[in-house]
Amino acid sequence: MRKLQAGVFWLVMALSCVSINAAAAAPLRITQLQRCGDLLETRQLTFCLQIAGLQQTPLQIQYNGEPLPSDQIRQGDGQLRLQIDAATSKSGPLWIEQRGHASNPVWLSLGSSHVLAADQQAVASNQDGLTTYLDLVSVIIEESHDAPTEARRLAERYDAEVVGAIPPLNLYQLRLPVDNLEQRDAAVLRIGNEVGVDAVVIEESGAEGSVEQEQDAANPPMDPREEWSSNRFLDALNFYQRRLKKPSDHIETHPVRIGVIERDVDFDTPDFADYLGDCRSKASRTCVYGRDAATADGHGTTVTGVLAAGWGNGGSNGFLRGLDEVGPGFDVIVDRGSDAGITANVATSVNLVEDGARVLNWSWGMHRIGARDIHGDPVDSLLRSGIAMSGYEELLEEFFLWLRREHPDVVVVNSAGNGASFSSRDDYRLPSSFITDQLFVVGGHQRSSKDVDLDDPRYATRRQASNSDMRVDITAAACTAGSSPLREQDGPVHCGTSYATPLVAGTIAAMLSINPELQPDQLRMLLRRSAMTIGGESDFEPMEADDLTAPILPSERGNNLQDPDIGHSARLDMYKALELAVESLKHAR
Known part of the structure; x- marks a missing residue:
């Protein structure tokens, strides 16, 4: 009894309630952590875990650095289920310990925003040949109505069930009683005409949501690590380490939490192997929280590696990880909830912002069917139908309105896309077409063949697949070494x-x-003031194929009309950006 009260929970391999890897030598890994049960419950929250590598020995579940009591652990539905009292708990890291080994830590968010993903039997192919959810749709309730009450009324009227929600955005997910797309579309049309409904969101994605990377990575660089030199990656590391180490400067650093909207990370790779267990045992180190991936070359592993991969392992080298000796301790939380497409991405983003994330990394986006690239050819990257894009546009608009109202200091950094198209046209691509101080759009470049100085505009050239135009704020190296x-x-x-x-x-x-x-508008100003240039000089007319970002303005060069940078596109200078951040301390309001 004492062991149970201390949080030790015995698991037997034969129990059907836990997903167990039968190989005794398999590493202990959490491969899934999601809200389950009643997603609308706000007090007693249920979470389901899937775990690989468990053995027939005692284990302990650590939550926020403390053993989880055994009476909060349940079995059922083929999973390990945890019961958390939201009133007495807070969001934080969770990991498992067994026989001296620790699993990867995951971030358990107590946020109220969760939506269901469709299973293989609840998706269908629409007339555009795209996979779409059949019986799950989301409604955005008008602000003039009481959203929970209106959602329940709609469910009763249409014989549906409310199964998920993003309460801060007045979004509620319904399961409709339909058997085919004709019935679904008829129900969506009727629901959309309700007075209390602002928009209906139809999800177009399969069980494995799309990620955004070049479909055919042609012309890869000879040495991907050299690509980062075009953004002064190592100079920035050196500046942060040396400048902030000086005791005479008294620059106090502050912890920052970053939300990376991705599915998972491979903790078996050398790049992430030392993040297992209690990562926060050392206050100044970077920590990564996320579900474990099956392979090393996944999208989430590579994106997260740019931020947090360990150094000297042969794979990637994470920028924030390189700041560990003098840094404040960065939290990198990798999550995308239930994998229910764009709606789940937004739901997870809401939860992470409420959990204190100041920066969101959105390396994803989608093009509308019919979008054309800069050459006039059809875009074939991450396409969505017009009806789906209309719903996503309303959803993203609600998100950014909420962000501006409730969390005006949060920054969302979004990829421009890889369709060689235009990023700013709302009939072409989302989310990058939104214009708000809190959304930063990033294009991609690569090292050119020119033998010129680093600060020469010809040092780097636009990555051919990168989307471009006035909505792109800045460009950075598009190619990187993945984890091994x-x-x-x-x-x-x-x-x-x-x-x-x-x-x-x-x-x-x-x-x-x-x-x-620093506020979002100030961060954008400092990034563009510090930027190097890329490409030819713009004539400020409609964008051409070689114009990657909005042109640098005189106001971004001290109002010097003769500055040679004016009119060129902006290329990230990580070193100069950090230098300006230090200088901003002298001008604090």
Whole structure:
């Protein structure tokens, strides 16, 4: 009894309630952590875990650094179920310990925003050939109505069931009593005409949601690590380590939490192997929380690696991890909830912002069917139908309105996309078309063949697949070395604006660690003031194929009309951005 009260919970391999890897030597890993049961419950919350590598010995579940009492652990539905009292608990890391081994830590959020993903039997192919949810749709309730009451009324009227919600956005997910797309579309049309309904969101994705990377990574660089030199990656590390170490400067750094909206990370790779267990045992180190991935070359592993991969392992080198000796301790939380497409991405983002994230990394996006690239050819990357895009646009608008109203200091860093298209047209691509101080859009470049100085505009060139135009704020290196399953072995090269985005997100996080008072408009100003240039000079007319970002303005160069940078596109300078963040401390309001 004493062991049970201390939080030790005995599991037997034969129990059907837990997913167990039969191989005794398999590492202990949490592969799934999601809200389950009644997603609308706000006090007694249920979470379901899937675990690989469990053995027939005692284990302990650690939650926020303390053993979880055994009376909060349940079995059922083929999973390990945890019962958490939201009134007496807070969001935080959770991991499992068994026989001297620790699992990967995951972030358990007590936020109220969760939606269900459709299973294989509840999706269908629409007339555009896209996979779409059949019986699960989401409704955004008008602000003039009491959202929970209106959602229940709609469910009763249409013989539906409320199964999920993003309460801060007045969004409620309904399960409709339909058997085919004709019935669903008829119900959606009727629901959309209700006075209390602002919009209906139809999800177009399968069980495995799409990720944004180049479909055909043509022309990869010879050495992907050299790509980061175009953004002064190592200069920025050196500046942060040396400048902030000086005792005479008295620059106090502040912890920053970053939310990475991705599915999982491979903790078996050398890049992430030392994040297991109680990562926060040392206050100044970077921590990664996330579900474990099956392979090393996944999208989430590569994106997270740009931020937090360990150094000297042969794979990637994470920027924030390189700041550990003098940094404040960065939290990198990798999560996308139930994998229910764009709606789940937004739900997870809401939860992470409420859990204190100052920066969100969105290495994802989608194009509307019919979008054309800069050459006039159809875009074939991450397509969605017009009806789905209309719902996503309403959902994202609600998110950014909520963000501006409730969390005006949060920054969302979004990839421009890899369709060689235009990023700003709302009939072409989301989320990058939104214009708000809190959304930063990142394009991709690569090292050119020119033998010129680093600060020469010809040093880097636009990555051919990168979307471009006035809505792109800044460009960063698009190609990176991925993680490898073996130490001292190079991983595969990955290219795309997905991997340029965390370079900018990491830079912003480091800037905020220096001066947490910086607001989104100030961060954008400092990034563009510090930027190097890329490409030819713009004539400020409609964008051409070589114009990657909005042109640098005189106001971003001290109002000097003769500055040679004016009119060029902006290329991330990580070192100069950190330098300006330090200087901003002298001008604090």
